[in-house]
Amino acid sequence: MKYETYTEYDPHHVGLAESAFLTVWSTLGRWRDSLVLVGGHVPKYLCGDLAQKRDLPRPATLDVDLGIALATDSGQYGNLLWELQGQGFRPNQAHPSRFEKVIEGFTIPVDFLVEKPPHTTGTTQVEDITAGILPGVDRALATARQILVTGVDLHGAEQKLTARICEVGPFLALKLRAFCDRQQPKDAFDILYTLRHYDGGTDAAITAFAEEVRLGNPACPDALRTLKEHFTSETSPGPVKASHFVLGAATPGESSDNRFMRLRLRQDMVDAAAQLLKAATE
Incomplete structure (x- = not known):
């Protein structure tokens, strides 16, 4: 689920989603080498x-x-379905690649994503679960960064785990490809936030994206098309929707501070997209 603006995200529900990640990651220890966190976290x-x-x-x-390797094999260790159900996650019948758990009346979805060329859409079986097909997952798996994550899981237990997190190059490719088809404000914001605050610096993030293009990441053709079609000016969908996510809809009576911030966000988004495109096509 994605909302149009940041203020619509209830901090408690955001915390529950993070707790869900900690719950699932702690559960699937035998499969961690075949998994990587992608998406909004x-x-x-x-x-x-x-x-x-x-x-x-x-x-x-x-x-x-969660991205998952197509060749995932649990061997003698049981199966993914049992482990997920043992933590209260149930398959969604309408979306077979999704597991859900209801906490305090709030439904938390966990989606599994896999790469299966030449297919770019649909689903396929991995082990005993269904995963959605998404180009770019294999690069996320191959370059995943090991990061220590801490927090409280859905049962209230404190967790301290080493998780495999999608690195910045594959992440930008996946997010830009996602924006190409659905133009969600949150996707544009995630791109801007990551470029501005990546712990290795903006230049390193841009270089990493260019490397994904050079190596033929299958998410990159659509990612490049997105940059060319949706991020070229301050009135293009990408910059407009990034600023909308942060500040909400522009209004005739908007304060001068808000107008300035909105313009700055759009300019930053255009500049960042231009740098990405230049680095990827030089």
């Missing part, structure tokens, strides 16, 4: 100390997206 983990002062809102998401 990634900027939090790639962008360093959240205690630092920042002019953008903190990352927020209400679901968990």
